[in-house]
Amino acid sequence: MRIRRIQATLVRAFALIVVMTIVLLGAVSLNFFRKTLVDAAEQSTMQFAAQLSRVVDNYISYMNDIALVVMDDEDVRSYMAAPAASVARDRSRIGQFLGSIRKVRKDIDGVFLVPGRAAEGPSLDVLPAFVIASSPGEGVNPDYDFGRLAKKVGATSSGDNPFVSSAHVENMVDGRYPWVISLVREFKGKDGAALGYIQVDLNYAIIEDLCKSIQLGSSGYVFILDASGDIVYHPRQQLVYGNLKTERIGELLGLHEGFLTSVVDGRDILYTAKPSERTGWIIVVVSYLSELLSESRRALYTFMLLAILCFAVSVLVSSFVSVRISRPIEALRRSMQEVEKGNFDMDITVECSNEVYQLARDCDIALKKVRDLIEQNRKEGEQKRILELRALQAQINPHFLYNTLDSIIWMIELGENQGAIDVTSSLARFFRLGISKGSEIITIRTEIEYIETYLSIQKTRYKSKLDYEVAFQPELYGCRILKLLVQPLVENAIYHGIKNKESPGLVRVIGAMEEGAMAIRVIDDGVGMDQGRLEALRSSLAEPLGFDALAGTDPSSGGVGVRNVQERVILYFGQGYGLSFDSSPGIGTTATIRIPLVLEADP
Amino acid sequence: MRDRGVFIMIAVALAAALLIAIAYREDSGRPRGMDKVVAIFKTSGTANAFWESVSEGVESGAQDFGFDVTFRSPRDEIYVDEQMAIVRSAIAERPAAIVLAASDFHQLVGPVREAKAEGIKVVCVDSFIETEDADAKIGTDNFEAGQKCGAALLRLLPQGSRVAVMSYVQGSSTAIGRETGLRDSLGDRLEVTGTSYSSSDERIAYEQAKAILAHEPALAGIAALNLPTTLGAARALQESGRQGKIALVVFDSSPEVLRLMERGVIQDAIVQKPFNMGYISMETVRALLSGKKPKPYTNTGSVDVDKANMFDPENQKLLFPVSGP
Numbered sequence: 032m033r034i035r036r037i038q039a040t041l042v043r044a045f046a047l048i049v050v051m052t053i054v055l056l057g058a059v060s061l062n063f064f065r066k067t068l069v070d071a072a073e074q075s076t077m078q079f080a081a082q083l084s085r086v087v088d089n090y091i092s093y094m095n096d097i098a099l100v101v102m103d104d105e106d107v108r109s110y111m112a113a114p115a116a117s118v119a120r121d122r123s124r125i126g127q128f129l130g131s132i133r134k135v136r137k138d139i140d141g142v143f144l145v146p147g148r149a150a151e152g153p154s155l156d157v158l159p160a161f162v163i164a165s166s167p168g169e170g171v172n173p174d175y176d177f178g179r180l181a182k183k184v185g186a187t188s189s190g191d192n193p194f195v196s197s198a199h200v201e202n203m204v205d206g207r208y209p210w211v212i213s214l215v216r217e218f219k220g221k222d223g224a225a226l227g228y229i230q231v232d233l234n235y236a237i238i239e240d241l242c243k244s245i246q247l248g249s250s251g252y253v254f255i256l257d258a259s260g261d262i263v264y265h266p267r268q269q270l271v272y273g274n275l276k277t278e279r280i281g282e283l284l285g286l287h288e289g290f291l292t293s294v295v296d297g298r299d300i301l302y303t304a305k306p307s308e309r310t311g312w313i314i315v316v317v318s319y320l321s322e323l324l325s326e327s328r329r330a331l332y333t334f335m336l337l338a339i340l341c342f343a344v345s346v347l348v349s350s351f352v353s354v355r356i357s358r359p360i361e362a363l364r365r366s367m368q369e370v371e372k373g374n375f376d377m378d379i380t381v382e383c384s385n386e387v388y389q390l391a392r393d394c395d396i397a398l399k400k401v402r403d404l405i406e407q408n409r410k411e412g413e414q415k416r417i418l419e420l421r422a423l424q425a426q427i428n429p430h431f432l433y434n435t436l437d438s439i440i441w442m443i444e445l446g447e448n449q450g451a452i453d454v455t456s457s458l459a460r461f462f463r464l465g466i467s468k469g470s471e472i473i474t475i476r477t478e479i480e481y482i483e484t485y486l487s488i489q490k491t492r493y494k495s496k497l498d499y500e501v502a503f504q505p506e507l508y509g510c511r512i513l514k515l516l517v518q519p520l521v522e523n524a525i526y527h528g529i530k531n532k533e534s535p536g537l538v539r540v541i542g543a544m545e546e547g548a549m550a551i552r553v554i555d556d557g558v559g560m561d562q563g564r565l566e567a568l569r570s571s572l573a574e575p576l577g578f579d580a581l582a583g584t585d586p587s588s589g590g591v592g593v594r595n596v597q598e599r600v601i602l603y604f605g606q607g608y609g610l611s612f613d614s615s616p617g618i619g620t621t622a623t624i625r626i627p628l629v630l631e632a633d634p
Numbered sequence: 635m636r637d638r639g640v641f642i643m644i645a646v647a648l649a650a651a652l653l654i655a656i657a658y659r660e661d662s663g664r665p666r667g668m669d670k671v672v673a674i675f676k677t678s679g680t681a682n683a684f685w686e687s688v689s690e691g692v693e694s695g696a697q698d699f700g701f702d703v704t705f706r707s708p709r710d711e712i713y714v715d716e717q718m719a720i721v722r723s724a725i726a727e728r729p730a731a732i733v734l735a736a737s738d739f740h741q742l743v744g745p746v747r748e749a750k751a752e753g754i755k756v757v758c759v760d761s762f763i764e765t766e767d768a769d770a771k772i773g774t775d776n777f778e779a780g781q782k783c784g785a786a787l788l789r790l791l792p793q794g795s796r797v798a799v800m801s802y803v804q805g806s807s808t809a810i811g812r813e814t815g816l817r818d819s820l821g822d823r824l825e826v827t828g829t830s831y832s833s834s835d836e837r838i839a840y841e842q843a844k845a846i847l848a849h850e851p852a853l854a855g856i857a858a859l860n861l862p863t864t865l866g867a868a869r870a871l872q873e874s875g876r877q878g879k880i881a882l883v884v885f886d887s888s889p890e891v892l893r894l895m896e897r898g899v900i901q902d903a904i905v906q907k908p909f910n911m912g913y914i915s916m917e918t919v920r921a922l923l924s925g926k927k928p929k930p931y932t933n934t935g936s937v938d939v940d941k942a943n944m945f946d947p948e949n950q951k952l953l954f955p956v957s958g959p
Contacts, residue, residue, distance in 0.1 A: 042639065172896065174896040174897060197947065199945065199947070200950045200953075202945070205893075206893055208889055250698075261947050262947070266694070267694060267698075269913075270694075270909075270913060272948045272951060273910050273935075275910060275913065275914070329658075332654055332657070332658040335650075335654045336655070339647045339648075339654070343647040343648070346643045347640070347644070
């Protein structure tokens with residue numbers, strides 16, 4: 032399993048949670064915001080359209096009112112009833128009346144009375160002469176197609192409802208081609224007979240200015256369709272006719288009132304359609320959603336910036352937190368690695384104040400316990416070693432005493448009283464020197480005295496058969512050694528080397544410094560050992576001899592002394608020190624003790 | 635390692651924030667300055683209804699495509715030197731593009747090349763130059779317009795009738811286009827008596843028409859290839875009392891022409907679409923400036939107008955200026 036760092040995991044998790052939260056929240060709230068904005072935009076464009084349609088309706092009502100006022104005029108009624116009977120003065124008076132209306136209201140481009148249809152009415156070819164226009168100075172266009180007008184009005188005007196034209200060029204006045212919207216009413220006599228028409232023209236520029244004045248963002252605009260889908264007003268009317276610009280006229284006509292969205296040149300467009308009641312025209316407000324929704328985009332940007340800020344903060348915070356968490360764990364881990372290496376001698380301290388601290392403290396306590404256990408173990412081992420050593424030491428004292436007493440008995444039997452006296456006094460001195468004292472560790476100097484005393488006792492016994500020599504480097508005199516370490520070897524040399532030899536033998540005890548340690552050699556020129564015995568001795572030394580193994584053996588037997596020495600050296604000085612033997616049959620045996628140099632001052 | 639990870643995340647966040655800030659700047663409002671365009675016509679819009687319509691188209695297009703347009707034109711079509719000087723002074727202003735109606739087919743080649751050398755886009759409207767130095771050409775296909783004129787005459791007159799062609803400037807590219815189109819459609823079905831050139835002068839056209847009417851008692855039709863020539867011819871025709879008996883088919887419209895059409899003096903007019911010319915020129919400039927390749931030539935087309943259809947909704951806007959006289 033791949034080990035993942037706590038920190039990386041934490042940072043990742045934090046960042047993921049934050050990003051997900053922001054994205055989700057952002058998407059939901061932006062969507063909501065956008066919807067609200069679209070609703071608001073729709074509402075406001077619909078208000079525009081409704082306002083515009085009311086204005087258009089107002090103009091139409093107002094034109095109708097003018098028509099009704101003119102139709103109510105007594106002179107006008109009598110003229111329309113019998114135009115042929117009128118005189119020029121009557122016509123000029125009515126013309127001035129119509130002209131005054133036009134003068135007062137600049138938005139009215141013209142008012143026309145067209146007699147006809149009545150029995151006394153003029154025929155179509157002489158009609159222009161009887162038409163009264165609101166601009167008396169200019170004549171009526173003799174080429175004006177009155178038939179077409181009559182047809183239009185007849186087809187669309189029913190009862191009291193006037194006919195309202197789309198925007199068109201009015202050519203009724205000779206030489207003038209104004210753009211107007213015409214309202215045409217049937218002129219009825221008292222008896223309800225049709226006497227002709229009255230036409231009121233509204234200056235188209237009014238509608239145009241109205242539509243142009245509406246500002247919808249930088250590219251929004253308004254256009255107006257009539258009931259049949261022809262364009263009443265469009266800011267780019269020529270482009271629409273030239274198919275350079277297309278509007279979804281068919282759909283808008285079908286929609287009648289409401290909203291339509293479309294995409295033009297990659298921009299979302301909102302069409303808002305509202306019909307005008309009196310004209311049946313459809314006012315269409317075209318607005319660009321991108322402009323209406325600029326707020327939403329600003330919100331989006333702000334949101335994205337906030338999201339990034341939150342993300343950065345979350346990364347920082349999570350990395351800080353994870354450092355706070357993982358650093359003590361890391362410190363704890365390093366401490367435990369040290370412990371793994373075997374270094375128990377350390378305090379586990381972690382600078383923090385949470386569970387990891389408690390864990391570290393627990394670890395520290397456990398380590399201390401382990402340390403205590405090790406210490407206890409060591410102490411117990413030491414104790415055991417001391418006990419073993421004491422036991423071994425205790426063995427050596429009686430062993431030496433038996434041997435010496437043996438010699439004394441032997442001398443007395445032979446009547447060598449002087450010798451017995453000497454040996455006994457030597458023994459007394461020996462013991463006085465401290466063999467029975469508690470101290471296990473003595474100086475080389477003291478040990479040399481032991482050896483020499485012992486050898487002198489043996490010399491008494493063996494006379495000329497034993498020669499000896501004790502030589503230690505003077506530097507070693509102050510060094511410490513375990514009591515009676517050398518004596519058993521000397522004893523061995525005499526008993527196993529010299530005793531069985533025909534000729535006199537020499538035992539030499541030589542102490543020297545070798546390679547920073549002390550080497551004490553006991554060299555005899557006795558019978559020596561064959562290879563088999565030497566190997567057996569060596570292997571018995573190599574065996575770890577416990578105290579128990581020694582306990583059961585007879586202390587007087589030869590091997591015991593050697594093993595005792597070996598065991599005591601190892602117990603006291605540790606592995607790496609101890610005894611070694613060299614021997615050749617007929618030549619002699621050399622026993623070597625290697626112990627560390629321990630100066631007197633050392634404990 | 636963990637520090638690098640955090641650093642990378644923070645760096646990514648900073649980069650993203652920067653990008654968003656830039657996008658926001660780009661998005662908010664219209665910080666980029668509007669491109670400057672200079673429109674140079676044959677004569678100013680205030681003096682001529684045709685150029686007024688072109689100017690309106692240019693203004694509408696400038697609004698839609700985001701240009702800052704200034705209009706400069708010589709006093710009259712004949713002042714070619716003045717137009718050349720205007721083009722050169724416009725180059726000195728270093729606009730993004732120049733919209734040019736070349737008063738002369740040959741002489742404006744130099745100024746156009748100078749503008750191109752300065753990295754200024756040049757779009758020719760209505761009247762072009764003889765070389766292909768301009769980036770795009772927008773205008774009426776005069777050959778096609780001439781053919782429409784011929785077709786109108788063929789509709790109005792019985793086969794074999796005699797017609798006079800009254801042109802304006804000999805060697806003018808538009809005049810040549812119109813006349814060749816006309817003759818091409820007539821073939822040998824109508825008899826063309828000859829071509830006169832009025833120098834775009836109504837008075838000269840009047841004299842020429844008077845002479846033709848005097849010398850051609852059997853004349854059945856006249857084709858007047860531009861507005862001044864039309865007005866001169868119509869005046870002569872009305873004075874001769876033969877209006878309505880001789881078919882007068884003309885190019886371009888004005889309120890006067892339309893009135894004459896209502897009176898039955900003029901039977902048919904081939905009307906160009908100057909507003910569209912102006913608008914498309916702006917559309918073309920926008921395409922050029924955004925690195926796209928627009929059509930090298932756009933035919934804005936022409937409409938055949940007669941008394942019957944002159945008040946049709948789609949023709950009214952073309953024929954009658956909204957704020958008319």
